[in-house]
Amino acid sequence: DTAVSQTPKYLVTQMGNDKSIKCEQNLGHDTMYWYKQDSKKFLKIMFSYNNKELIINETVPNRFSPKSPDKAHLNLHINSLELGDSAVYFCASTRDRGHTGELFFGEGSRLTVL
């Protein structure tokens, strides 16, 4: 069984479109994250939710809007897509958001904006 699953795995779209990426975890974790990995492999945190409450919101354009309908799901909606949004987006979850907690990552969703 996949622990953290993201859909879609690949997404190719035109500039200006709106798209969503979905994430689900079956680990029973309370905390979920969205990370963006650019072409140079730099992994940068975007958002974090704990029990449906937003707890980390990095400097991300407001075209990006996360939504957590329940603690097992965290979706990412992106409006008015731009070329620079092309990247791999990773969802992750953790049982322990303290200083030793392990992050469990999904396989990533590769977004290409043309």
Place this chain on the structure above:
Amino acid sequence: TQLLEQSPQFLSIQEGENLTVYCNSSSVFSSLQWYRQEPGEGPVLLVTVVTGGEVKKLKRLTFQFGDARKDSSLHITAAQPGDTGLYLCAGRNSGGSNYKLTFGKGTLLTVNP
């Protein structure tokens, strides 16, 4: 913003060689983790170090946390092709109750047979 600098950025070696990857920062971390990422997959945790000077071993991999908790190293002995991947260090500091995990830019290791 806390920065983690990893070196080298790229490393290509022959099977059987030893190597060391470094992770440095000017900031103090409450803990530091090493993850490995293979193509098309998400990062997977290798180890967590918490105490300054701590050394942990995972088969042929040896991890060390600096005494001042600002840096770490990963040493691989007798590298194998299966060790190929992107190695990421990640640190946490105490930020209220939300310990944010900050990643370094990674070291891409290729072990040639």
